[in-house]
Amino acid sequence: xxxxxxxxxKKNEHVEIxxxxxxxxxxxxxxxxxxxxxxxxxxxxxxxxxxxxVGNFIDFVEKGAYNKTxxxxxxxxxxxxxxxxxxxxxxxxxxxxxxxxxxxxxxIPLEIKLKRNKYPTYNxxxxxxxxxxxIELKHERSYLSMARSKSINSASSQFxxxxxxxxxxxxxxxxxxxxxxGMNVVDLIKxxxxxxxxxILDF
Numbered sequence: 001x002x003x004x005x006x007x008x009x010k011k012n013e014h015v016e017i018x019x020x021x022x023x024x025x026x027x028x029x030x031x032x033x034x035x036x037x038x039x040x041x042x043x044x045x046x047x048x049x050x051x052x053x054v055g056n057f058i059d060f061v062e063k064g065a066y067n068k069t070x071x072x073x074x075x076x077x078x079x080x081x082x083x084x085x086x087x088x089x090x091x092x093x094x095x096x097x098x099x100x101x102x103x104x105x106x107x108i109p110l111e112i113k114l115k116r117n118k119y120p121t122y123n124x125x126x127x128x129x130x131x132x133x134x135i136e137l138k139h140e141r142s143y144l145s146m147a148r149s150k151s152i153n154s155a156s157s158q159f160x161x162x163x164x165x166x167x168x169x170x171x172x173x174x175x176x177x178x179x180x181x182g183m184n185v186v187d188l189i190k191x192x193x194x195x196x197x198x199x200i201l202d203f
Contacts, residue, residue, distance in 0.1 A: 016119055017051055022101070023108060024055030031201040032061055034182075037193055041182035042201070043144060049113040049136050050120060050176035053146055053155070056108050057176065058200065060086075060157060065096035066198040073160075074191045080163035083189045084147055087158055097157035108146075109153045111174045113137065123152055126171030137175035139166035142186070144177040161186055 018025035026047040034041040047054040060066060066086060075081035086097070099106035113120040113136040126135060139145065139162045147158035161179060162169075163186070179186055 017122070018055075021052065023052050023106070024059040025051045026055040026058055027051050029203075030054060030058050031180075031203050032058070033199045033201050034066075035196045035199070036185065036189070037196060038188045039182060039185035041185050042180050043177050044180045045144070045177035046137065050111050050174055052108050053111050053174045053176040056106065056156075057159070060097060061198045061200055063096055063100075064198075065157065066195050068194065068196065070192050070194040071189050072191065074189055074193075076163065080187075081166070082160040082162055083186060084158060084160040085195060086147075105156055107153055108155050110148070110155065111176075112171060125152065128167070128171040131171065132167075135170055139169045139173075139175060140178075141165055142179040142183050143175050144179065145169070146174045146176065148173065163187070 018027055026045075028047045030045040030047060032043040032045065034043065045054045045057060069085060069087065071083050071085045072087040073082070073084040075083075095105075097106075098104060109122045110124065111120045111122055112124075112126050114126070114131065114134045115136050116134055128135070137143065141162055141164050143162050145160055145162065146155040147160050148155040155174060
């Protein structure tokens with residue numbers, strides 16, 4: 001059974017997802033460069049720990065979907081929190097954040113890798129009270145995560161970068177990469193600053 005959405009995944013199912021989904025899926029590290037109006041930001045993405053999330057993000061980068069999009073939410077007061085980008089409502093003439101196969105907005109499941117498990121957990125928030133040390137990727141400063149609404153499986157195109165350690169978000173949102181160069185640029189970002197171009201890098 002190929003999984004084209006989230007409905008076929010059970011709440012606590014652990015599977016080798018790339019062999020059972022039609023969603024973009026990548027099992028290796030990928031590298032992306034954001035060329036912004038403030039400077040360059042280099043990202044390392046961890047496909048081993050978040051294959052669907054990384055596959056989805058890389059697919060949009062390859063399509064040029066993040067080009068000429070703004071950082072639509074920046075929270076730095078009362079303390080540094082996040083910068084967010086990838087808002088699919090910013091396109092006036094064309095929405096590039098869609099699935100070419102369906103012609104609709106693509107939603108991906110919540111995906112969190114626990115150290116003790118071979119594969120990520122899907123469609124389920126992790127109880128940090130007893131799994132705090134077991135979560136593979138946490139919301140440390142410079143880490144990249146997927147934004148979503150209250151619905152567990154509502155992540156699509158929007159992402160955010162943590163400006164400080166945010167343990168209150170661990171287990172609730174999918175962390176899938178980090179800034180490896182240009183965190184000084186991230187700190188300069190204000191709302192309505194923008195990505196000129198997003199490129200995949202060969203390392």
